Amino acid sequence: MxxxxxxxxxxxxxxxxxxxxxxxPRRRKTLKELLxxxxxxxxxxxxxxxxxxxxxxxxxxxxxxxxxxGQLKFPLYIEISSEMSDSRIKGKLECLVVCQILEKEDCGExxxxxxxxxxxxxxxxxxxxxxxxxxx
Numbered sequence: 001m002x003x004x005x006x007x008x009x010x011x012x013x014x015x016x017x018x019x020x021x022x023x024x025p026r027r028r029k030t031l032k033e034l035l036x037x038x039x040x041x042x043x044x045x046x047x048x049x050x051x052x053x054x055x056x057x058x059x060x061x062x063x064x065x066x067x068x069x070g071q072l073k074f075p076l077y078i079e080i081s082s083e084m085s086d087s088r089i090k091g092k093l094e095c096l097v098v099c100q101i102l103e104k105e106d107c108g109e110x111x112x113x114x115x116x117x118x119x120x121x122x123x124x125x126x127x128x129x130x131x132x133x134x135x136x
Contacts, residue, residue: 017135022046032069052127063100068093075130086112
């Protein structure tokens with residue numbers, strides 16, 4: 001395989017990843033903003049409206065003090081990379097929420113979770129968590 005083929009394959013992979021991520025929001029909103037909305041939602045890059053369940057947002061709000069609501073943005077991203085067998089959650093508040101859901105105590109600003117834990121997070125937070133696909 002020559003160098004041109006490798007670059008072509010990398011470009012093709014990046015393009016496919018972009019297609020997988022087209023559902024991601026143009027702008028993420030804070031928990032505070034979403035709790036104030038009658039129908040909490042964000043608009044995706046593809047023009048779709050992603051709605052959040054109010055009860056789910058209220059559940060997450062119960063994990064945090066109200067002064068933190070303006071710092072936590074939604075949706076929470078579950079990062080999936082072709083180079084890792086696990087998934088990553090980044091951000092201090094994001095990790096705190098996920099650790100509450102998973103009943104784990106050791107949370108920092110970045111955690112790695114495996115498929116079984118991802119299933120739990122997605123089951124408990126179906127509207128407030130989303131996959132984001134990464135390519136290096």
